[in-house]
Amino acid sequence: MRHTATRLSRAVLVVLALAVSLALLPYMGLPYQPLEVTAMRLTSILYHDGCPDYDHNGIIEAYDIGQVALRWTLTAANPDPDGDPGTPNYAPEYDLEFDGVIDMRDITEVTKDFGDTCD
């Protein structure tokens, strides 16, 4: 009985923590959005970590800019328009100005970081 109670209170704590995190999102500069969008935005932020270094070689160069450019016009709503997972698809880590579409602004964003090194 005691174990059940402990497990239950833990579950309640987890739910509370999640609810509080969601409630705090607007204060972190993330406006309220559907959960899916919020999750994608968080993923995007985690992925970028301020450094769009897709080949993880520690520097942002032509390859990294190319990875974003290759995904130009792809959207979160239709991430794989040609139905071929082998060709570049939309993914939040390439959507640097997170708005659900990879466009000129995202390419500009990675271009601005050209030559920067990443930790």
Ligand SMILES: [Ca+2]
């Ligand atoms: Ca790189």
Ligand SMILES: [Ca+2]
């Ligand atoms: Ca594809």
Ligand SMILES: [Ca+2]
């Ligand atoms: Ca974008």
